[in-house]
Amino acid sequence: MTTRGVTPAGVLAFSENPDVALELLAAGRPLADAAATGLTALVVGADAEARAAEAIARGADEALLVSLPEPGRLDAETYLEAVHAAVRAQQPAILLVGSTRTGVEVAARLAQRLRVGCVTDALTLAIAGDGSLEATRRAYGGRFVARVALRSVPAIATVPANRFEPPARDESRRGPVRRIPVEAPPARVRTQALEERPRSGTDLRKAQVIVSFGRGVKRPEDVPMIEALCRELGGALAGSRPITDERGWLPFDRKIGISGHTVRPSLYVACGISGQIEHVVGMRGARTVIAINSNPDAPIHAEADYSIVGDLYQVVPALSTALREARTRQAAGTLGGQE
Amino acid sequence: MSSDNGARRGLAIAVCVKFTVDLDQLRADPATGEPDLAHARYLVNEFDRNALEEALRLKERHGGRIVGVSLLEQEPPRDLLLRALAAGLDALYLVMHPAASSGDGFTTASILAAALEEIAAVHELRRFDLVLCGDAASDTYDSQVGPRLAEALGIVPITYATRLDVSGDTVVARRLLEDRVHVVEAGLPVLVTVGSETNHPRLPHLMHILEAGQKPVTHLALTDGRDLEQSAPALQLLGMTAPPTTRKRIVVRGDDAGVVTRRLVRHLQAAGEVTL
Numbered sequence: 001m002t003t004r005g006v007t008p009a010g011v012l013a014f015s016e017n018p019d020v021a022l023e024l025l026a027a028g029r030p031l032a033d034a035a036a037t038g039l040t041a042l043v044v045g046a047d048a049e050a051r052a053a054e055a056i057a058r059g060a061d062e063a064l065l066v067s068l069p070e071p072g073r074l075d076a077e078t079y080l081e082a083v084h085a086a087v088r089a090q091q092p093a094i095l096l097v098g099s100t101r102t103g104v105e106v107a108a109r110l111a112q113r114l115r116v117g118c119v120t121d122a123l124t125l126a127i128a129g130d131g132s133l134e135a136t137r138r139a140y141g142g143r144f145v146a147r148v149a150l151r152s153v154p155a156i157a158t159v160p161a162n163r164f165e166p167p168a169r170d171e172s173r174r175g176p177v178r179r180i181p182v183e184a185p186p187a188r189v190r191t192q193a194l195e196e197r198p199r200s201g202t203d204l205r206k207a208q209v210i211v212s213f214g215r216g217v218k219r220p221e222d223v224p225m226i227e228a229l230c231r232e233l234g235g236a237l238a239g240s241r242p243i244t245d246e247r248g249w250l251p252f253d254r255k256i257g258i259s260g261h262t263v264r265p266s267l268y269v270a271c272g273i274s275g276q277i278e279h280v281v282g283m284r285g286a287r288t289v290i291a292i293n294s295n296p297d298a299p300i301h302a303e304a305d306y307s308i309v310g311d312l313y314q315v316v317p318a319l320s321t322a323l324r325e326a327r328t329r330q331a332a333g334t335l336g337g338q339e
Numbered sequence: 340m341s342s343d344n345g346a347r348r349g350l351a352i353a354v355c356v357k358f359t360v361d362l363d364q365l366r367a368d369p370a371t372g373e374p375d376l377a378h379a380r381y382l383v384n385e386f387d388r389n390a391l392e393e394a395l396r397l398k399e400r401h402g403g404r405i406v407g408v409s410l411l412e413q414e415p416p417r418d419l420l421l422r423a424l425a426a427g428l429d430a431l432y433l434v435m436h437p438a439a440s441s442g443d444g445f446t447t448a449s450i451l452a453a454a455l456e457e458i459a460a461v462h463e464l465r466r467f468d469l470v471l472c473g474d475a476a477s478d479t480y481d482s483q484v485g486p487r488l489a490e491a492l493g494i495v496p497i498t499y500a501t502r503l504d505v506s507g508d509t510v511v512a513r514r515l516l517e518d519r520v521h522v523v524e525a526g527l528p529v530l531v532t533v534g535s536e537t538n539h540p541r542l543p544h545l546m547h548i549l550e551a552g553q554k555p556v557t558h559l560a561l562t563d564g565r566d567l568e569q570s571a572p573a574l575q576l577l578g579m580t581a582p583p584t585t586r587k588r589i590v591v592r593g594d595d596a597g598v599v600t601r602r603l604v605r606h607l608q609a610a611g612e613v614t615l
Contacts, residue, residue: 075521077495101516105498108483112448112490117573120481134577139479140374141362144579148442152573188495192511193522233613245501245515246536252518258480259517267613276362277480288612289586290603297363305587306606308599318596322604323613 010037012090012154013060014083014106015098016044016074018051020159022166024096025059027125027159029167031094032061034127040064040090044082045074049177056175059167064090065179073184075191076105081184084110089180092154094133096125099158101259107158116152121160121258121281133157141299142280160281162205162262199253202236209235209267210286212256214279215242216272216293216312220249226271229316232323233267240279256282272312275300292316349403350505352394353455353467355488356409356423356431359384359478367581374579381415383423386473389533392540393503394471395427401505406462407431408454408559410447412439424551425543432458432559442479443572448487453561455492466492468527469510474499474534485532494528501536 011032013024025041032039041055044066052063066082083106087095097107099121111118122135123145133155139146150157204210211230217223230237237254244255256263257279268286273279275291275298283289284303291304292315301307308315361380368375383391394405407428409415413435424431434454438446459466470492472485489496502513510529514521515536543551591606593599607613 075523076498101499104482105486105496108444108486109490109496111483111573112445112487115445115573118444118483119574120483139579140360140365141477143362143365143581144367144374145582146442146579147577149575149577150573151575189497189523189525191521192524193520195520195522197518197520199518242535245534274363276477278475288607288610290607295363299362301590302584302588303586305589305612306603307588307590308603309590309592310596310599314596315600319600319603322597322600325601326604326608 009035009093010061010090011035011039011094011096012042012064012086012092013039013096014042014044014079014086014103015100016079016102017098017100017161019166020098020100020103020161021051021055022058023161023164024098024159025055026164026167028094028096029059031125031127031133035093035131037093038062040092042066042083042086044068044079045071052177054169056177057169057171057173059170059173060175062175063177065177066182067179068182069184073187073191075187075189076102076109077187077189078184080106080109082182084113085180085182087114087154095154095156097156097158099160099258104158107156111156114152114154116154116156117150118156118158119148119150120158122157123163125157125159138277138281140277141275142277142284143299143302160258160262197252200251202254204236204238204254204256204261204263207236207263207265209233209269210238210256210263210265210283211235211269211271212238212240212273212283213243213271213312214240214273217243220247222313223249225313225316229269229271229320229323232320233269235265235267235269238263240273240276258282270300270304271316273300274298275303292319350397350401350469351403351459351462351464351467352397352405352469352471353458354387354390354394354405354407354428355451355470355472355484356387356391356407357384357473357476358382358409358411358415358419359476362477372580374581381419383419383426384473384476384478386475386477386532386534388426388473388540389535389537390471390473391423391426391428392538393531393533394469396538397469397503397505398427403468404429404462406458408434408451408458410434410436410439410450410454412437420556421548421551422543424554424556425547426540428554430555430557432557434559434561436561438572441572441574442481442576443574444481444483444487445573447484448491450561451484451488452491454559455488457559457561466494466528469505470494470528470530472530472532474532485530489530492528492530494530495525496530496532497523497525498532500531500533503531503533503537
């Protein structure tokens with residue numbers, strides 16, 4: 001196939017996370033097509049050549065490789081210099097960055113340096129009639145969607161993980177790979193340690209049923225009560241950000257939310273979760289949602305198909321019992337009686 | 340305190356405080372479908388409470404002074420200001436600006452940076468040793484202002500810090516990334532963003548609340564904000580809507596947990612939503 005000519009204005013995509021980097025190509029391709037410009041993947045760090053080839057096979061028109069003066073130094077500071085250098089070299093109209101914690105920091109800092117606008121966690125992206133970038137994003141606990149226009153150039157948007165499917169590989173695609181030099185200034189923030197966080201190894205994205213809990217569970221001794229409900233439903237156990245990050249009662253890979261997993265199970269049970277945007281973003285894709293929360297005003301109820309306003313310490317064990325009874329009745333071939 | 344600020348008299352700490360809508364109480368305006376902000380209740384942003392608590396802890400260990408800065412469109416209720424002051428601030432500066440709720444991170448960070456430079460001058464400081472911000476505001480969840488403000492101030496940000504230790508002119512922070520813990524070291528001054536993982540904000544004693552009434556609240560008129568007035572915002576909010584929900588929103592009621600949960604199970608079975 002032929003590769004379209006790359007014009008100075010174009011779409012530049014960067015994520016330090018290799019999976020998100022490919023998803024950005026799906027977000028960027030329609031924008032580049034709409035503006036009749038090219039899509040460029042910026043690759044920084046380890047395996048850069050292989051990742052550049054992968055990006056081109058999956059829809060990038062070209063790849064920029066950054067050679068770092070200190071190849072081992074992979075922090076926000078380094079990525080910021082790399083992306084800034086790529087923006088100077090490429091002069092893109094649109095810069096897409098993966099919404100990781102590092103990515104959002106890089107995008108926001110670069111936007112301030114360039115005195116331009118930045119939209120974080122964009123749900124949709126489109127080029128408006130006047131050529132500006134229009135985006136939607138969630139606001140106010142996820143109950144509202146804000147529509148914003150970015151009128152500065154480049155327009156910077158961060159795109160959450162799992163929002164777009166990576167484009168299929170097309171081995172016949174060809175495109176140039178350019179190498180740009182970066183002079184990273186001396187580190188102002190020095191890394192003392194970079195440790196893997198303990199993980200459960202469970203892939204929540206594959207779970208059909210998820211039972212999730214939040215701050216409403218008061219003590220670690222109470223977690224088995226949630227686990228019991230989870231077993232009744234044959235589900236996977238998960239938690240909101242306070243549970244994994246603040247209290248450490250579950251490993252980080254059981255976290256649902258902006259900073260954790262985005263899941264699409266057929267059934268999602270939220271126990272003692274208030275429903276902040278951080279969490280809601282991760283569970284919106286569930287087919288059926290049950291919310292158990294004592295606060296009738298908690299935003300989670302608006303995200304639920306079935307709500308129980310009540311004390312989870314009574315409701316959760318009762319639900320385990322009700323499920324067990326229903327199963328017993330079903331096994332006995334009787335219809336559920338009237339209470 | 341960094342050598343920039345002369346003799347060691349403890350840490351000069353600034354905390355950025357946003358007053359955010361109480362999401363539990365927020366309703367959509369039935370006429371427009373937009374959030375009804377006029378009737379909303381406001382709170383000190385959750386993660387900013389963590390920033391205030393962390394500032395107080397650092398002051399308890401190292402001595403010094405904590406000032407708060409808040410960018411607003413209009414005067415907030417007095418009790419809200421008292422709540423921020425009771426959480427440990429020695430003084431609070433309010434910057435009134437029509438662009439405060441524009442949602443444009445560039446404007447917000449630029450105004451806050453100008454304000455912090457003026458406040459530092461008022462306190463005869465060259466700059467603050469530490470600027471603390473929440474990881475995000477609960478209403479917009481933009482997560483931009485902290486890192487942007489660091490750039491605007493020309494200092495380095497340490498984002499998503501869960502632990503912060505200052506020793507001399509050096510800060511060591513534990514940062515929480517998606518799958519890793521990043522331990523970093525930097526020289527003061529720095530900007531640090533914190534979240535609910537960082538600490539548990541204490542409840543102020545009655546005495547702190549009474550004292551808060553005596554603490555200075557100053558309206559700051561920016562002298563070098565002119566270029567901001569003239570420049571169009573880089574990000575423009577076009578509108579906000581409550582998307583139609585596809586959720587059934589059935590509230591299952593009953594006299595006790597047993598009744599309610601049996602009803603729920605029958606709902607689920609009837610809808611074919613659970614296989615027993």
